[in-house]
Structure formats: structure tokens, C-alpha cells
Amino acid sequence: EAGVAQSPRYKIIEKRQSVAFWCNPISGHATLYWYQQILGQGPKLLIQFQNNGVVDDSQLPKDRFSAERLKGVDSTLKIQPAKLEDSAVYLCASSALAGGSGELFFGEGSRLTVL
Amino acid sequence: AQSVTQLGSHVSVSEGALVLLRCNYSSSVPPYLFWYVQYPNQGLQLLLKYTSAATLVKGINGFEAEFKKSETSFHLTKPSAHMSDAAEYFCAVYNNAGNMLTFGGGTRLMVKP
Numbered sequence: 001e002a003g004v005a006q007s008p009r010y011k012i013i014e015k016r017q018s019v020a021f022w023c024n025p026i027s028g029h030a031t032l033y034w035y036q037q038i039l040g041q042g043p044k045l046l047i048q049f050q051n052n053g054v055v056d057d058s059q060l061p062k063d064r065f066s067a068e069r070l071k072g073v074d075s076t077l078k079i080q081p082a083k084l085e086d087s088a089v090y091l092c093a094s095s096a097l098a099g100g101s102g103e104l105f106f107g108e109g110s111r112l113t114v115l
Numbered sequence: 116a117q118s119v120t121q122l123g124s125h126v127s128v129s130e131g132a133l134v135l136l137r138c139n140y141s142s143s144v145p146p147y148l149f150w151y152v153q154y155p156n157q158g159l160q161l162l163l164k165y166t167s168a169a170t171l172v173k174g175i176n177g178f179e180a181e182f183k184k185s186e187t188s189f190h191l192t193k194p195s196a197h198m199s200d201a202a203e204y205f206c207a208v209y210n211n212a213g214n215m216l217t218f219g220g221g222t223r224l225m226v227k228p
Contacts, residue, residue: 031214033215040124040220040221041220041221042121042205042207042218042219042220042221043159043205044218045215045216045217048214048215056215091158091159093159095214103149103161103164104159104161104216106151106158106160107158108156108157109157109158111156
């Protein structure tokens, strides 16, 4: 079974530029998450999708971050314009139906460096 | 709101020594608790999970954790550390209402030869 796929693995940009990350979850997983992991900290949830609908985006800085999951499968997270403090690893995860036991499957992450 | 606190951002042990990584949780309902491991430049991998069955949970790579309600703890242990255990470990609590995980700050385990 293929795992969660993310790309690109690494991205270096200058502040005020834009960047996009892509995630393809495990086949059949209805729930998709984007987490931000700043160096030395635990992952923080940015946004959660159930199929193609947003369940929780309360921690997403909506003035610069956006995310979509138009067909309920893969997802894109965009940052525009980027700030220095956005330097982090962006982790995508997926899980089966809501109400399950909570096991999330993570991709390898996309490491963003903002100069 | 549910949360977890990991005591000690860095833990160093000698190879062959006991590993003990501490996690305390806060939850108003019986929690589901998880430990994940993250190796350098990789995503998070599930080590073990507690979902209200047996209080002593065994996971992969010889790790186990014990759920202690009276202490609101879910500490991770391994009897004998191996060099390959060097990684970052995250404790997490599952928010059943929101179907999401809330993570602690992580503990970096270093294993000395």
C-alpha cells in the first residue's frame, strides 16, 4: 500500500515570494491534515479536510496561507507571501473515516526555508 | 481542550541503558494517546497507541508505554537502548470530537556508544 506522498521535499525561497506544496493521501482515506512543524517544536495543525470540505482551519493564517482539496483526494497548501517565520516542515497526514481510533499516517514532509 | 506535555526536550542515554521518555496529558474525557517517532528528514511513524483497552501498550522496536490515569501519564520506555533509537519522539492526544491529534513539543533521544 502506497503511503502519503508529498512534494517537493525541499524548497528555498525569499521572503514575500510564494510557494505551493502538494499532498496525495493514502487511497481511500477521507480525512487529510496539514501540520506545520517548526524546528524544535511539535507539529501544529493548520487545516483538516473531510473529503473535500474543511473541518477545522482555526490555526491557519488565512491572510497568507490557503489550502484546497477540490476532488476530495489530493491537496495543495499555498503560502503567499511567505515570511521568515514560515520556515518549517509542512507535514501532510491522512486517516480513515472520522470517528476512528485516531491513527494518522504521515508523509515525509516538505521543508521550507524562507530567506 | 486536550493537551500533552513532554518533560525534557532532550534525553541522553548510553547504549544498553533504560529509555524513559515522559508524557503527561490533560483531558476531560478518557483519552486516546499515541507515541510517534521521527527520524531525521522523515515523517512521523506510529510507535504505539492507547485506546482504552490494556493499560500497558506494546509497540514496535521494543518500546512500550503505560497509561496511568491517577498520574495522567503515558510514559514511553524501552529496557535497552540501541543506537538506532536516536530520534525525536512525540506524544499526542486524540481529540475525538475533532478527529485530530494534538502533539507535545517532542523529546530528542540521543544514544551514546
